[in-house]
Amino acid sequence: MLKNKNIYLRSYNEAHEYEQLRLTKYCEWPGCEKKGEYRAPTSREKLRTFKFFCLKHIKEYNKAWDYFKGRSIEQIYSEVSNDAYWHRKTKKKINNFIIEDELSFFDKKEHSFGSYLNQSKVTEKNVRSCLRILNLEELCNINQLKKQYKKMVKKFHPDLNQSGCKEKIIKLNNAYSSLLNFLKK
Secondary structure, eight states: OEEETTEEESSHHHHHHHHHHSOOOBOOSTTOOSBOOEEEESOSSOTTSEEEEOHHHHHHHHHHOOTTTTOOHHHHHHHHHHGGGTTOOOOOOOOOOOOOOTTOSSOOOOOOHHHHHTSOHHHHHHHHHHHHHTTOSSOOOHHHHHHHHHHHHHHHOTTTOOSOOHHHHHHHHHHHHHHHHHHHO
């Protein structure tokens, strides 16, 4: 049993006869008797309503059909620019929220030496020894630490000094990395 548009047909012959009895759409071009297999919109206001044409006449119709016919340049520009967001209304996104920083996370303050050293005695001894190696009296910010490190490395670099300063450079590197890690906490 064949099913076609809610009409139940029992055999292939009945289906073939039904197909022949169905209404055929003819070309809507004046004077044309061919079958209209190709569809084209009727107007720009009715894009979902179609006219049916044969292959020869659909080509002619499409060549002559202009979507923007009768529109000004401003209207065409508006139509094309609205295509960017599918002709839907859009609005600017404005963030009107304010972050309240009650714990002062975003304040840029100089780190004080005393606040870091109150954490534990072991870190205090380690930090003091690293400061002595880098010839610093107090713990400072990262930029000052980098300047002092570069100054000390230039002073004790083995290529500039023939004396055995390799151990001093190793100590400088270790002290610098430990202080840098301590400041980044």
